[in-house]
Amino acid sequence: xxxxxxxxxxxxxxxxxxxxxxxxxxxxxxxxxxxxxxxxxxxxxxxxxxxxxxxxxxxxxxxxxxxxxxxxxxxxxxxxxxxxxxxxxxxxxxxxxxxxxxxxxxxxxxxxxxxxxxxxxxxxxxxxxxxxxxxxxxxxxxxxxxxxxxxxxxxxxxxxxxxxxxxxxxxxxxxxxxxxxxxxxxxxxxxxxxxxxxxxxxxxxxxxxxxxxxxxxxxxxxxxxxxxxxxxxxxxxxxxxxxxxxxxxxxxxxxxxxxxxxxxxxxxxxxxxxxxxxxxxxxxxxxxxxxxxxxxxxxxxxxxxxxxxxxxxxxxxxxxxxxxxxx
Amino acid sequence: xxxxxxxxxxxxxxxxxxxxxxxxxxxxxxxxxxxxxxxxxxxxxxxxxxxxxxxxxxxxxxxxxxxxxxxxxxxxxxxxxxxxxxxxxxxxxxxxxxxxxxxxxxxxxxxxxxxxxxxxxxxxxxxxxxxxxxxxxxxxxxxxxxxxxxxxxxxxxxxxxxxxxxxxxxxxxxxxxxxxxxxxxxxxxxxxxxxxxxxxxxxxxxxxxxxxxxxxxxxxxxxxxxxxxxxxxxxxxxxxxxxxxxxxxxxxxxxxxxxxxxxxxxxxxxxxxxxxxxxxxxxxxxxxxx
Numbered sequence: 001x002x003x004x005x006x007x008x009x010x011x012x013x014x015x016x017x018x019x020x021x022x023x024x025x026x027x028x029x030x031x032x033x034x035x036x037x038x039x040x041x042x043x044x045x046x047x048x049x050x051x052x053x054x055x056x057x058x059x060x061x062x063x064x065x066x067x068x069x070x071x072x073x074x075x076x077x078x079x080x081x082x083x084x085x086x087x088x089x090x091x092x093x094x095x096x097x098x099x100x101x102x103x104x105x106x107x108x109x110x111x112x113x114x115x116x117x118x119x120x121x122x123x124x125x126x127x128x129x130x131x132x133x134x135x136x137x138x139x140x141x142x143x144x145x146x147x148x149x150x151x152x153x154x155x156x157x158x159x160x161x162x163x164x165x166x167x168x169x170x171x172x173x174x175x176x177x178x179x180x181x182x183x184x185x186x187x188x189x190x191x192x193x194x195x196x197x198x199x200x201x202x203x204x205x206x207x208x209x210x211x212x213x214x215x216x217x218x219x220x221x222x223x224x225x226x227x228x229x230x231x232x233x234x235x236x237x238x239x240x241x242x243x244x245x246x247x248x249x250x251x252x253x254x255x256x257x258x259x260x261x262x263x264x265x266x267x268x269x270x271x272x273x274x275x276x277x278x279x280x281x282x283x284x285x286x287x288x289x290x291x292x293x294x295x296x297x298x299x300x301x302x303x304x305x306x307x308x309x310x311x312x313x314x315x316x317x318x319x320x321x322x323x324x325x326x327x
Numbered sequence: 328x329x330x331x332x333x334x335x336x337x338x339x340x341x342x343x344x345x346x347x348x349x350x351x352x353x354x355x356x357x358x359x360x361x362x363x364x365x366x367x368x369x370x371x372x373x374x375x376x377x378x379x380x381x382x383x384x385x386x387x388x389x390x391x392x393x394x395x396x397x398x399x400x401x402x403x404x405x406x407x408x409x410x411x412x413x414x415x416x417x418x419x420x421x422x423x424x425x426x427x428x429x430x431x432x433x434x435x436x437x438x439x440x441x442x443x444x445x446x447x448x449x450x451x452x453x454x455x456x457x458x459x460x461x462x463x464x465x466x467x468x469x470x471x472x473x474x475x476x477x478x479x480x481x482x483x484x485x486x487x488x489x490x491x492x493x494x495x496x497x498x499x500x501x502x503x504x505x506x507x508x509x510x511x512x513x514x515x516x517x518x519x520x521x522x523x524x525x526x527x528x529x530x531x532x533x534x535x536x537x538x539x540x541x542x543x544x545x546x547x548x549x550x551x552x553x554x555x556x557x558x559x560x561x562x563x564x565x566x567x568x569x570x571x572x573x574x575x576x577x578x579x580x581x582x583x584x585x586x587x588x589x590x591x592x593x594x595x596x597x598x599x600x601x602x603x604x605x606x607x608x609x610x611x612x613x614x615x616x617x
Binding site: 052058105106109110112113115116117119120121123124128131240244247248251252255280281282284285286287288289290291294295296298 | 412413415416417420424430433434435545553556560587588591594597598602605606607
């Protein structure tokens with residue numbers, strides 16, 4: 001049964017079961033919409049977690065890539081009449097190229113300097129899209145037509161749910177595989193100590209650039225799909241606050257935990273809806289929850305809970321410590 | 328020429344504010360290696376508290392003192408209840424905590440003071456003074472004067488007092504400072520209080536020129552962060568020079584290139600500088616220990 005416990009199989013199967021079961025519990029379209037948004041955010045967070053959680057590189061500008069994807073789809077499809085799939089692909093390739101070009105100078109920076117540079121990049125993108133209104137519709141955003149593929153239109157909450165759900169499983173599977181590959185081990189090595197990783201023969205620059213590009217592409221593709229799903233795209237999608245939300249999903253769920261990123265995305269997407277009842281106090285409560293969670297669970301939710309469960313497990317098992325032998 | 332002077336004046340005025348915020352970032356970074364993303368909220372608290380005290384009929388000097396005290400208390404509380412408990416957490420975790428704190432404070436301000444923009448009356452009239460064909464507001468002189476006084480006071484504090492020297496020692500080497508008997512916990516607390524007071528002063532000084540509201544802290548805070556990084560994180564002189572460079576560049580770009588992209592200027596500038604000088608202008612090129 002050991003393989004069932006490995007995250008790559010057991011965890012993925014559990015996630016698939018949850019994705020398949022959720023629609024039975026969703027009473028109406030509003031909840032479907034929430035679930036779809038959770039899925040979209042979760043995929044971005046899973047990609048960002050590769051960069052933050054595993055490689056230990058902070059990005060406070062990933063919403064910029066998300067927004068670029070969305071605007072690329074919006075402009076090419078709505079204004080120039082491109083097929084949506086082609087626009088999505090070009091958005092992904094374009095963002096990958098941009099991320100690749102800026103990755104080398106940016107990822108040379110460390111800690112807070114890196115945070116500053118990525119933050120600046122994100123803010124520049126969001127200012128550009130809200131200023132160039134002849135192209136992007138300015139601060140009000142722009143209309144984006146529905147997603148069609150070979151004449152088939154992606155329409156209705158249920159269809160979107162299954163598409164995003166499937167993509168989420170694909171994204172998690174990809175991330176788990178990357179983590180278990182030599183690239184993933186290189187990332188973890190450089191997270192521990194970059195100099196030591198270099199001494200051990202890891203091309204740290206290459207590893208960092210690669211994971212930066214991968215996480216940017218995750219964000220761009222989801223930005224495109226989100227724009228098609230919502231029917232519009234606005235500068236807030238690429239703004240500083242959205243970048244912060246994405247990082248928070250990763251950190252809250254648990255850094256270096258792919259399923260943590262999914263849980264973090266779910267919480268941060270649903271929480272504002274739950275808090276909307278607080279009206280004026282929404283920001284106060286949100287800020288408080290954020291602070292308290294990080295103060296009392298600095299490792300994030302999933303790793304902390306996993307440790308608690310493990311401890312309880314050990315207490316229950318007749319031979320203490322037997323769980324630790326299990327791979 | 329008059330035009331250039333005009334841009335220069337407004338650039339130096341805003342730049343002085345950025346310098347004060349940047350100094351606040353540098354101080355906290357030195358004491359704890361934490362970037363306090365709630366730094367901008369101290370400016371907001373300073374400006375908004377002064378406005379609301381004035382509204383309650385309190386005379387201006389008293390209102391200003393009350394605002395600085397309130398911001399300082401908030402800064403101390405932030406250190407004690409949010410940053411201190413997370414001392415051993417990863418950098419990004421602490422960043423999220425301070426971001427949570429800034430959202431919390433902004434939300435609180437919005438509940439207490441509302442969402443409107445408020446103007447603080449200038450300290451000594453608003454008759455512009457004409458210099459070389461350009462005009463400068465009396466308030467700008469206040470900003471510059473107060474900044475000079477504050478910087479001089481800080482220089483005295485860090486070089487001449489025991490506590491100041493203790494803070495400097497802690498920023499150089501925390502463990503060594505502890506070994507010679509410095510209470511590094513107290514140093515951290517004082518750094519937060521001091522940098523909150525600095526932020527409040529900056530927020531009050533600039534409020535008559537740029538208006539204040541519950542959300543002014545976001546952009547001002549981020550630009551102060553740019554100023555601190557521009558000069559090289561942790562360098563006091565760097566933060567001041569960085570703030571002035573930032574303010575002047577922003578004003579020049581807004582005047583000569585495009586006012587729409589005014590807010591993007593600091594970020595373009597910082598990206599360009601970091602591409603060529605990864606440790607900022609005055610940053611120490613450190614070596615990493617394995």
